[in-house]
Amino acid sequence: MRVRKLTFAALAVVAGLSLTACQDGEDDLGQVAPSSASSASSASGGSGSGGTDQDGGKDSAGKGSGGQGTAAGTGSSENGKVGKCRTDDLNITASDSTIGGDTEGTVAVEFKNGGGRDCVLSGYAGVDLKTSAGSLSAERTGEKATPMTLKDGESVYFGINYPLNKSGGSGVRITALVVTPPDETKSFSLEWPGAATLPATDGSGSQVKVGPMGSAGQGEG
DSSP states (O other): OHHHHHHHHHHHHHHHHHHHHHHHHHHHHHHHHHHHHHHHHHHHHHHHHHHHHHHHHHHHHHHHHHHHHHHHHHHHHHHHOOOBOOGGGEEEEEEEOOOTTOSEEEEEEEEEEOSSSOEEEOSOOEEEEEETTEEEEOEEOOOOOOOEEEOTTOEEEEEEEEEOOOSSSOOEEEEEEEEEOTTOOOOEEEOOOSOSEEOOOOSSSOSOEEOOTTSOOTTOO
16 A cells, blocks of 8 residues: 555656656747747838838839929920020111122121020012112012021121112211011111112112112121
8 A cells, every 4th residue: 555655656756757747848938929920020120111212212202203204204305495585585776787899888787696595597578778768678689588497696687779870869867776686576776877868769669678688798889
């Protein structure tokens, strides 16, 4: 009987130790699980951060690309377009360019571009002389007119030819010169720099002729 009691007691001790060991193992496993979850959470968080950076990169690239494209397109369109020369953009002057011995008088009209941008001139300017007998419109010479780009600050000249009054009479007195740039409706009035009078005519045609843009140079007839 004593032997059996000792055996049962021994078994009870062993069983108690086994249960304790099992509980310790479960506690150890329980401590490992949170660590694994933390690692998984960190991995998930890293992936989320990468996605945010990627989205931000897309937004930044999209805005930059779109903004640059729009600006470049607008700038290119504006810089590539050259408009016509407006009356208000031009400094208009006239000078007597008649050379001694000429059978006709010549006035050179200067268009200087002061508009701050390049502009296009094409064709003939309108020219009218105000006289004591009324307004007299100049006729075109018929020379070919070539379109040109007038750079900002540069000048172009055209000539006005008229008959000299050698009749000995008083003739027709010229009071003013009125010039209208090509393709414009706004005119510019200035003092006539040529001979004071034109010979009187029967009114069968204009005595005054105007050449196209570039048909005269400074001081040339």
